[in-house]
Structure formats: structure tokens, C-alpha cells
Amino acid sequence: MRVLIVEDEIKLARNIAKVLTEEAGYAVDVSNDGTEGKFLATSNPYDLLILDIMLPGCDGLEILKSVRNLKKTTAILLLTARDSRDDIVNGLDLGCDDYLTKPFDMLELLARCRALIRRSYAQPYPLINMGDICIDTNKQQVKFQNHLIDLSAMEYRLLEYLAHKPNQIISKSEIEEHLYDFGAEIFSNVVEVYVSTIRKKFNAVTDLKIIKTMRNRGYMLELYQDEI
Amino acid sequence: MKFNSLHLRITVSVTIIQLLAIAIFLFGSLKECKEVLLDSQDQIISGIAQDIQNLLDLPKNQLNDAINRMVKDSTVNRYEQVSSKKPILFIVWQDNQKDNIAISQTDNQTFNYWLDQFKLPAKKTKKQHYETTLKQDDYVYRFTCYASTTLPDVNIVVGINNRDVEHETGEIINFMLILGTIMIGITFVVTGVIVPRLLTPIDTTSQALKKVSLNNMSADLLKEMQIPTELHVFVDSVKNMLSRLDRAIIQQKQFSADASHELRTPLAVAKSTLQTAQIRERTNQEYQAAIAESLEDISRMEKLIEQLMALAHLDNIEIKTATTEIKLNAILSQVAQQINNCHNTDQVKINDMPDISLRGYEDELYRMFYNIIDNALLYGPEGHPVTISTKKTDKQTAVIFHDSGYISAEYLDHLCERFYRVDKARSRNTGGSGLGLAIAQKIAERHNAHIEITSIPDTGTDVTVTFSC
Numbered sequence: 012m013r014v015l016i017v018e019d020e021i022k023l024a025r026n027i028a029k030v031l032t033e034e035a036g037y038a039v040d041v042s043n044d045g046t047e048g049k050f051l052a053t054s055n056p057y058d059l060l061i062l063d064i065m066l067p068g069c070d071g072l073e074i075l076k077s078v079r080n081l082k083k084t085t086a087i088l089l090l091t092a093r094d095s096r097d098d099i100v101n102g103l104d105l106g107c108d109d110y111l112t113k114p115f116d117m118l119e120l121l122a123r124c125r126a127l128i129r130r131s132y133a134q135p136y137p138l139i140n141m142g143d144i145c146i147d148t149n150k151q152q153v154k155f156q157n158h159l160i161d162l163s164a165m166e167y168r169l170l171e172y173l174a175h176k177p178n179q180i181i182s183k184s185e186i187e188e189h190l191y192d193f194g195a196e197i198f199s200n201v202v203e204v205y206v207s208t209i210r211k212k213f214n215a216v217t218d219l220k221i222i223k224t225m226r227n228r229g230y231m232l233e234l235y236q237d238e239i
Numbered sequence: 240m241k242f243n244s245l246h247l248r249i250t251v252s253v254t255i256i257q258l259l260a261i262a263i264f265l266f267g268s269l270k271e272c273k274e275v276l277l278d279s280q281d282q283i284i285s286g287i288a289q290d291i292q293n294l295l296d297l298p299k300n301q302l303n304d305a306i307n308r309m310v311k312d313s314t315v316n317r318y319e320q321v322s323s324k325k326p327i328l329f330i331v332w333q334d335n336q337k338d339n340i341a342i343s344q345t346d347n348q349t350f351n352y353w354l355d356q357f358k359l360p361a362k363k364t365k366k367q368h369y370e371t372t373l374k375q376d377d378y379v380y381r382f383t384c385y386a387s388t389t390l391p392d393v394n395i396v397v398g399i400n401n402r403d404v405e406h407e408t409g410e411i412i413n414f415m416l417i418l419g420t421i422m423i424g425i426t427f428v429v430t431g432v433i434v435p436r437l438l439t440p441i442d443t444t445s446q447a448l449k450k451v452s453l454n455n456m457s458a459d460l461l462k463e464m465q466i467p468t469e470l471h472v473f474v475d476s477v478k479n480m481l482s483r484l485d486r487a488i489i490q491q492k493q494f495s496a497d498a499s500h501e502l503r504t505p506l507a508v509a510k511s512t513l514q515t516a517q518i519r520e521r522t523n524q525e526y527q528a529a530i531a532e533s534l535e536d537i538s539r540m541e542k543l544i545e546q547l548m549a550l551a552h553l554d555n556i557e558i559k560t561a562t563t564e565i566k567l568n569a570i571l572s573q574v575a576q577q578i579n580n581c582h583n584t585d586q587v588k589i590n591d592m593p594d595i596s597l598r599g600y601e602d603e604l605y606r607m608f609y610n611i612i613d614n615a616l617l618y619g620p621e622g623h624p625v626t627i628s629t630k631k632t633d634k635q636t637a638v639i640f641h642d643s644g645y646i647s648a649e650y651l652d653h654l655c656e657r658f659y660r661v662d663k664a665r666s667r668n669t670g671g672s673g674l675g676l677a678i679a680q681k682i683a684e685r686h687n688a689h690i691e692i693t694s695i696p697d698t699g700t701d702v703t704v705t706f707s708c
Binding site for chain 1: 500506508510511512515518519536
């Protein structure tokens with residue numbers, strides 16, 4: 012999952028990014044400037060935007076409006092020191108999904124981010140059950156039947172992303188866009204490598220080929236026929 | 240009804256005016272009435288005097304009886320108005336004769352004595368008619384003094400008491416008093432009813448004013464109302480007051496919103512830093528860094544709170560002219576030295592200046608100069624000097640702070656506003672609170688001085704504090 016934080020308090024943005032990366036395994040982009048933030052938000056497929064309102068260059072509400080004007084359904088959380096009822100109502104009415112006032116609790120922000128992303132993939136329940144595979148998005152744990160599958164952070168991100176869109180072919184570039192932040196160096200075969208390591212880890216407990224490769228089109232996490 | 244009620248005042252005034260009008264009318268009509276009554280009485284006694292003169296041809300020894308009889312007859316026949324209870328008094332005499340020709344026969348001897356006395360003044364007058372009002376017993380008597388036309392030496396005085404006139408006028412007074420009282424009563428009641436109706440615009444206005452509250456203070460409330468001309472000035476001043484209050488409240492709200500925003504941000508940063516450190520096991524170095532960063536944020540908050548308090552203090556204390564003489568040079572060099580020591584530079588330079596002293600508060604002036612220089616260093620180009628010079632004329636003393644930075648004109652007017660920053664992103668890093676110049680401005684106001692900021696590209700920015708002496 013890829014998140015953009017637009018926040019002019021450099022240290023605050025850095026802290027949030029750190030927690031989201033470490034605790035939720037998200038790919039996080041940070042912008043400290045409104046204009047740059049607006050450009051990033053409108054030109055990249057983020058899963059969640061965390062916007063401050065008072066920003067140099069272009070304010071958070073402006074970014075919110077331009078994202079919504081492009082008919083993007085990206086989840087947006089306004090994180091601001093403005094706490095009056097009017098500000099909150101105005102923010103929500105302009106199309107943000109959640110509003111959190113500073114100072115805030117980091118764990119609460121984290122939980123809200125998870126909830127917003129779940130909801131944006133129409134998966135409001137934190138446990139994703141796909142037949143024998145069960146993904147706990149809160150604990151970032153993957154189980155096959157009763158076996159715990161120990162995945163690395165990137166492997167988990169990839170599997171979770173595929174699980175949010177089951178039975179759909181997802182292109183390699185889409186996966187790259189959602190799993191890597193702006194600064195990450197992506198090697199051309201990195202997705203293939205992660206898919207194959209995931210398969211290997213599952214093969215220790217099952218013979219099933221977990222992720223299907225659709226040649227030249229992408230990957231798909233498929234439910235068992237009898238489970239549909 | 241309270242004494243200072245407009246309603247009562249109007250009612251009382253109208254009643255008093257009515258009372259005066261009735262009194263004037265009463266007095267006037269009474270006088271007129273009395274004159275008419277007295278006139279008719281005069282005519283009666285003149286008529287009797289005429290009759291007496293006609294009888295004077297009779298032999299002298301019969302005269303007294305004849306006149307008395309005639310007077311009695313005429314009392315009954317000719318002059319019905321004259322009641323028998325009101326005897327007509329008369330005396331007829333010839334000059335230089337001791338005995339009277341005729342005198343009225345009454346039971347009361349005092350009358351005759353008194354009529355005798357009357358001879359003297361009557362004689363002296365050359366008038367044909369002589370009228371006077373004299374007091375006898377309880378009644379006022381009215382006389383006509385008549386010098387006979389046929390017998391030159393004979394004088395005739397006829398008198399009648401005024402009881403009727405007194406009685407008539409008394410009745411008129413009574414009638415008028417009753418009528419007047421009724422009229423005043425009616426006026427009082429009617430004005431009591433009408434006045435509140437006339438005063439309804441005041442009620443409506445006060446009802447509208449009642450709706451004014453902290454959240455609803457726009458003068459629009461009073462816009463739609465039909466206001467009588469007399470209330471225009473009042474309502475206008477209320478409107479002015481409301482819009483001034485409204486502006487002040489908006490400013491106050493804006494200020495507290497800004498203040499809370501400015502405080503929340505460092506708080507949020509510090510909290511997030513500590514929580515990020517706490518959320519999982521970190522190395523000792525990471526913990527140390529988190530603590531150091533949080534302390535930095537806390538000192539930022541401390542500074543902000545200190546400045547907010549300073550501003551609130553300056554807002555609250557009353558403006559009083561300072562009496563202490565302050566040496567400007569001394570303060571400026573102290574400030575320059577402190578800032579140079581603090582930043583470990585020699586950026587702040589003072590040009591040679593004459594000794595100038597002015598009245599003021601030393602700590603406030605210190606703070607003002609400090610803020611201005613600090614601001615120039617924070618937002619001006621790095622490493623460039625700030626030069627301080629003074630200019631003194633007869634009426635003014637100006638302190639000029641010059642640096643080589645340029646601020647574009649659109650920002651200049653806002654520089655002294657609270658929490659205003661030209662470049663927000665940068666100020667966060669420089670640690671400015673956005674209150675420095677606002678405080679300086681406030682202090683300048685208290686010292687009857689004003690701050691002017693001018694900026695020319697390539698030349699630099701001048702902050703001029705002008706004190707009027």
C-alpha cells in the first residue's frame with residue numbers, strides 16, 4: 012500500500028512515515044510543500060493521502076479538491092491543528108474520508124490509516140479469509156490452514172495487495188506503483204523474485220500454486236473453485 | 240413605572256402642559272368674566288346715581304326719605320339682580336355743608352361712618368365718575384362717585400357690595416377646577432395609553448438588540464427595521480459599536496485559533512517523536528535523538544507561550560505615559576551586544592549616534608529593538624549585517640534598522656500582524672513564532688511611536704521606529 016504524507020513540519024512528517032513503514036508496511040512518500048504535494052497526489056496512484064491543511068504553496072484543502080476533481084477515490088485523511096467544528100465539517104464535505112486533529116496519537120493514526128485502506132478496497136474486515144489462506148492485516152500475519160507462513164515485509168505487502176483484489180489480474184507495474192515509494196529503486200525483475208519466494212514459502216505446507224502468473228498480463232490471487 | 244421611564248416622563252410632561260394651559264385659560268376667562276360682571280354692576284349703580292340726581296329738585300327736607308324710597312323701589316323693580324339682602328348704600332351731600340342731603344338708612348352704623356369718610360376723596364376728584372373698591376367687613380364694596388351735573392356742589396356716591404360678583408367668579412372657579420381636574424385625569428390616562436404605542440419602535444429596537452449575542456453580532460439585525468428619525472443616531476452608534484465589537488471578536492477568535500494552531504503543532508511533533516520511539520524497541524542512540532528533538536520542540540513551545548503572554552500583557556495594561564528618561568544609545572548597544580553574543584557573530588553594527596534620551600519603559604524598548612533585529616537576522620540574507628542608525632529632528636527621533644534583504648511590497652503591510660509569516664515553511668526551521676514584530680508594534684504604540692517598514696530591491700529593507708517627542 013502506498014501512502015503520501017503532505018506535511019510542512021519536517022520532523023512530524025518523518026515520524027509518521029517511519030511509523031507507517033515500520034508498523035503497517037506501507038510505502039510512504041513525504042512532501043513538505045503544498046505545490047509538490049499536489050503534484051504527487053494527482054499524478055500517482057496512492058492508496059491513502061495524509062494532508063495537513065496549512066501548507067506553504069498550496070493548502071491541503073486545495074490538494075483535496077484537485078484530487079477529487081480528477082474523480083479519484085483515493086482515501087484521504089486530513090491531519091491538522093484546526094479543530095473547530097466548521098473546519099471539520101468543511102473538510103469532510105469537501106470529500107476527505109477522515110479528519111484527525113493535532114496533537115494526535117500515533118497508534119490511532121495508524122489504525123485509522125488501516126481502516127481507510129481496508130475500506131477503499133471494500134474489505135472492511137481486518138481478516139482476509141481466502142479458503143485456506145488467512146491474512147491478518149492488523150498483525151501482518153499470514154496463515155495457511157494452521158501453519159504460520161513467515162513472510163518478509165515486501166513479500167507480505169505484495170500478498171496483501173493481491174489479496175485485496177482477489178480473482179483480478181494485476182499488472183506488474185500496478186504492483187510496483189503500490190508497493191514502492193517514490194525514491195525506491197525498482198529492479199526490473201523484483202516482482203517476479205518476490206512472487207517466487209512467496210510460492211516457495213507456501214510450498215513448504217501445500218502443493219497449491221498460490222499466485223497465478225498470467226503471461227504478459229500480470230498476477231492473480233485465485234480463490235479455490237469450490238470456495239466461490 | 241420607574242422614575243426615569245420615558246413613558247412616565249412624557250405622560251407627566253403632557254399633563255403639566257395641559258395643566259398650564261388650563262390655568263392660563265382659567266385665569267384669562269376669570270378676569271374677563273369679572274370685568275363683565277363688574278361692568279353691569281357699575282351700570283346699575285350709575286343708573287341709581289342718575290335717579291338720585293333726578294330727585295334733587297325736591298325740597299331738601301323730603302329728599303332723604305324720597306331717595307331712600309326710590310332706592311328701595313328700584314331695588315325691587317328695576318334692578319332684579321340686586322337682591323334685598325344686598326343693600327344699596329348711598330350718600331348725597333353738598334360741598335362745604337356739614338349735614339348730608341341724604342344718606343342710606345341701614346342697620347349697620349359703620350356703613351354711615353364709613354360713607355362720611357368717603358366724602359373727602361370724592362370731593363378732590365374732578366372726575367364725573369369715581370369708582371373704587373373698598374373693603375368693608377367681609378365684602379368688597381364698589382362705588383360710583385357722581386358729581387351732579389345740574390347742581391354743581393352736590394356729590395352723589397352710590398355703592399353696592401360685590402358679593403354677587405365674588406360668588407359668580409367663585410362658581411366659575413369651582414366649575415373650571417372640576418373640569419380641569421377631569422381633563423387632566425383624562426389626559427393622563429390617554430397619554431398613558433398612547434405613549435407606549437408611540438414608543439413601540441424603541442421596544443422593537445431593544446428586541447432586535449436582545450438577539451445580539453457573541454455568535455451573532457452583525458449589525459444586519461438592525462438593518463430591516465423602520466427606525467424613527469430621533470433614534471437614528473442612537474441606532475447608528477449601536478451599529479457602529481456592534482461592528483467594532485464584531486471585528487474585535489473576529490480578531491480575537493482568529494488570534495486564539497492561530498495561537499492554538501501554533502501551540503498544537505510543536506506539541507504534535509513532540510508527541511509523535513516520543514510515540515515513534517516508544518512504539519517498538521530502539522537503540523540507545525535513537526532514544527537519545529528522540530529526547531533531544533522533543534526537548535527542542537518543548538523549548539519552541541516555551542518561547543511561543545512566553546511571547547503570547549507578553550502580547551496578552553501588553554494588550555491588557557493601560558496606556559500610561561512613561562516618565563522615566565531612557566538613554567537610547569545604551570539600550571541599542573546592549574541589544575546589539577546580546578544578539579551578537581548569542582549568535583556568536585558581529586552582524587549587528589551601530590553607527591555613531593548622538594546621545595538621545597526619551598521617555599519610556601526600558602524593558603519594553605529593549606524587547607522591541609531585540610525583536611526587530613532578531614527578525615532581520617532570521618529572515619534577512621544569511622551573514623549580512625544589520626546596521627542601526629538614528630536620526631533626530633526637533634519633533635521626532637527615528638531609529639533605523641537596515642539590512643540588505645528585500646521584502647516585496649505585498650507582504651510589507653502584513654509584517655506586524657500576529658502569526659504572519661511571509662514564508663511559512665522557512666520560519667518553522669528558523670524557529671520564528673510570527674509574534675516578534677506584533678509585539679514590537681504593540682510596544683511602539685505604547686510609546687507613542689510607529690514602526691514603518693520599507694524595502695527596495697538591491698538596496699535592502701529599512702525598519703524605522705519613529706518616536707514623537
